[in-house]
Amino acid sequence: MRFSQLFAPTLREVSADVELASHRLLLRAGYIRQLAAGVYTFMPLGWRVLNNVSDIIREEMDRAGAQELLMPAIHPQELWAESGREATMHDVLLGFKDRKGGQFYLGPTHEEVITDLVRRGVRSYRDLPLNLYQIQMKFRDEPRPRGGLIRAREFLMKDAYSFDRDEAGLDATYNAMYDTYVRIFQRCGLPITAVDASGGAIGGKETKEFMLLADAGEDSILLCPKCGYAANQEIADFRLIVATPAEEPQPMAKVDTPDAHTVQQVCDFLHTMPERLVKTLIYMADGKPVAALIRGDRELNEGRFRVLLGAARLEMATPEQIQQYTGGPVGFSGPVGLTIPMYGDEELRGMVNFVAGANAGDTHLVNVNWTDVQGNITWARLRFAVAGDVCEKCGEPFIERKGVELGHIFKLRYAISEPLQATFTDEEGAEKLIIMGCYGIGVSRILAAVAEVSHDDDGLIWPTSIAPYHVHLIVANAGDEVQRGLAEDVYSRLRDAGIEVLYDDRAERAGIKFKDADLIGVPLQIVVGKVAGEGRMEFRERATKQAEMLHVDEIVQHVRARLA
RNA sequence: CGGGGCGUGGCGCAGCUUGGCAGCGCGUCUGGUUUGGGACCAGAAGGUCGGAGGUUCAAAUCCUCUCGCCCCGACCA
Numbered sequence: 001m002r003f004s005q006l007f008a009p010t011l012r013e014v015s016a017d018v019e020l021a022s023h024r025l026l027l028r029a030g031y032i033r034q035l036a037a038g039v040y041t042f043m044p045l046g047w048r049v050l051n052n053v054s055d056i057i058r059e060e061m062d063r064a065g066a067q068e069l070l071m072p073a074i075h076p077q078e079l080w081a082e083s084g085r086e087a088t089m090h091d092v093l094l095g096f097k098d099r100k101g102g103q104f105y106l107g108p109t110h111e112e113v114i115t116d117l118v119r120r121g122v123r124s125y126r127d128l129p130l131n132l133y134q135i136q137m138k139f140r141d142e143p144r145p146r147g148g149l150i151r152a153r154e155f156l157m158k159d160a161y162s163f164d165r166d167e168a169g170l171d172a173t174y175n176a177m178y179d180t181y182v183r184i185f186q187r188c189g190l191p192i193t194a195v196d197a198s199g200g201a202i203g204g205k206e207t208k209e210f211m212l213l214a215d216a217g218e219d220s221i222l223l224c225p226k227c228g229y230a231a232n233q234e235i236a237d238f239r240l241i242v243a244t245p246a247e248e249p250q251p252m253a254k255v256d257t258p259d260a261h262t263v264q265q266v267c268d269f270l271h272t273m274p275e276r277l278v279k280t281l282i283y284m285a286d287g288k289p290v291a292a293l294i295r296g297d298r299e300l301n302e303g304r305f306r307v308l309l310g311a312a313r314l315e316m317a318t319p320e321q322i323q324q325y326t327g328g329p330v331g332f333s334g335p336v337g338l339t340i341p342m343y344g345d346e347e348l349r350g351m352v353n354f355v356a357g358a359n360a361g362d363t364h365l366v367n368v369n370w371t372d373v374q375g376n377i378t379w380a381r382l383r384f385a386v387a388g389d390v391c392e393k394c395g396e397p398f399i400e401r402k403g404v405e406l407g408h409i410f411k412l413r414y415a416i417s418e419p420l421q422a423t424f425t426d427e428e429g430a431e432k433l434i435i436m437g438c439y440g441i442g443v444s445r446i447l448a449a450v451a452e453v454s455h456d457d458d459g460l461i462w463p464t465s466i467a468p469y470h471v472h473l474i475v476a477n478a479g480d481e482v483q484r485g486l487a488e489d490v491y492s493r494l495r496d497a498g499i500e501v502l503y504d505d506r507a508e509r510a511g512i513k514f515k516d517a518d519l520i521g522v523p524l525q526i527v528v529g530k531v532a533g534e535g536r537m538e539f540r541e542r543a544t545k546q547a548e549m550l551h552v553d554e555i556v557q558h559v560r561a562r563l564a
Numbered sequence: 565c566g567g568g569g570c571g572u573g574g575c576g577c578a579g580c581u582u583g584g585c586a587g588c589g590c591g592u593c594u595g596g597u598u599u600g601g602g603a604c605c606a607g608a609a610g611g612u613c614g615g616a617g618g619u620u621c622a623a624a625u626c627c628u629c630u631c632g633c634c635c636c637g638a639c640c641a
Contacts, residue, residue: 009574009575010602011575011576012575012576012590012591012602013575013576013577013589013590014575014576015570015575015576015577015633015634016576016577016634017569017570017633017634017635018634019634019635034633036632036633037632037633037634143565143638144635144636144637144638146634146635261641262640262641263640263641266641279640279641280641281640281641282641292640294640298640299640300640302640315639316639316640316641317639318639319641322641329641330641331641332641333641357641474600476599476600477599477600479599480599508602509598509599509600509601509602509603510599510600510601511599511600511601511602511603512601512602512603513600513601513602514600514601514602515601515602516602518601527600529600530600538600
């Protein structure tokens with residue numbers, strides 16, 4: 001490709017509020033342009049990288065026996081109603097009505113469509129197993145798109161869905177996908193950490209997320225430096241260490257705490273610390289009120305709480321509901337005198353003389369002890385693990401890191417096949433539900449992820465496997481006949497050898513071309529300049545900036561050796 | 565959803581507090597000098613100041629509404 005014909009408008013500067021390095025550099029180097037919040041164009045360079053990533057994914061998926069297809073992005077509302085996910089995923093669904101008034105959604109994911117397809121096409125155990133995938137734009141109305149391609153509303157995704165006869169079949173497919181994912185990320189040059197994760201709204205335990213550890217990430221990951229255990233904070237197990245109380249219980253007392261409805265306000269007012277306070281959160285679990293008790297400085301793990309309750313829906317109570325069930329306003333709830341079911345975080349059992357709400361306006365209780373609480377409390381692990389908590393397996397303190405989720409493999413089991421009644425007939429003639437798995441990769445997010453981990457002050461640095469071109473050839477002075485002639489010669493020799501080369505033939509000053517080359521980040525650079533008369537040129541590596549002089553006759557061989 | 569910020573030639577920004585001919589840098593075009601790390605000189609083109617309404621002799625500037633974008637936080641009591 002001749003740079004003079006390439007549509008890659010590079011930018012010297014971008015808006016000051018573009019913060020992430022990946023976002024800024026992809027914009028500056030002309031890979032992407034934003035059209036609307038979380039909606040981007042992939043320009044020729046960006047699209048080439050995306051296609052290289054897609055090719056790697058295809059090769060590895062096909063190797064694992066999966067088959068590619070392409071499903072519609074437009075989904076009839078009825079299908080989403082049938083699976084029950086129109087309600088649970090309502091907030092992220094983007095859609096429209098057609099001229100007859102029919103409601104459609106733009107696919108945020110394709111379990112419904114693929115399961116509908118398979119239930120119509122699969123009758124017998126002889127038709128299984130199946131593993132079908134596609135690479136396609138997904139549409140999600142993210143409440144807050146951010147960080148460029150890291151969280152977009154329209155993004156390219158590889159999604160695969162497996163259909164097996166039984167658990168053993170699903171296990172085999174799941175394990176094969178795990179290995180496939182490891183290979184894919186490795187080939188993209190991404191250091192990935194596979195972590196235990198939660199199945200989100202669908203539930204289920206066997207699921208792994210493939211995370212890039214980076215500050216730009218939105219998920220919190222807990223890592224054990226000793227045994228290698230790694231998990232999303234949503235699910236991380238930890239060993240509880242309860243300090244034995246050194247204080248004698250004091251008599252409970254009521255105190256006025258006007259206008260103090262947050263933990264911090266109460267602490268400021270009473271001159272105490274959040275860890276001396278029991279916070280009482282009122283939730284509605286499938287319509288019934290429950291209370292979660294947690295230390296003032298901790299965060300409730302809602303997912304864990306929901307699973308503990310066995311509830312399908314869990315939401316915070318409204319101020320009106322809190323008044324109704326606790327007798328007090330928001331911000332003054334406490335375990336003393338509460339009559340709704342209470343669930344306490346295990347960590348609280350060792351607390352003495354703590355502070356809690358009095359279930360009355362502008363009032364808290366001090367020196368509360370568990371003997372003051374009449375109702376029954378179910379003790380359980382309710383809070384999130386944090387850095388410093390110790391590993392369940394080996395007792396080593398966790399390290400906490402941010403992670404960007406690039407892939408997710410997940411045993412769906414019957415979560416979709418049951419509501420959609422996707423069944424098959426087994427050897428004995430019995431009708432059984434198909435057991436499913438799903439496996440996603442954020443393809444466009446990989447573009448950002450690689451940019452995030454692989455760049456320097458001058459620009460991007462692509463790994464050869466997904467770089468838009470292999471070689472960036474520059475003619476320092478395009479007006480010089482000798483230089484020009486040699487550059488053209490090198491250009492055709494490289495192309496004849498099947499090497500993808502971006503040839504900067506523009507009549508620009510050399511400095512501009514060097515800057516653009518470093519920005520764009522093609523891994524190998526060749527500069528034809530002053531010594532062109534001797535048939536020699538500079539060969540250099542973008543990542544290290546190391547350069548050597550080579551003769552035109554050895555250039556193809558040399559490039560090949562570097563690409564191998 | 566809550567809070568904050570920003571919308572001004574293609575891009576990045578100043579001007580707004582205190583209303584009075586719309587500016588700067590980059591880019592673009594023309595001519596010349598340059599030519600290995602985002603050159604220099606001279607000249608030129610290019611903007612209904614996001615949109616609507618209002619106040620005023622006069623609005624980019626003040627007021628109201630609205631749309632868009634960015635950031636922080638999201639029912640944490």
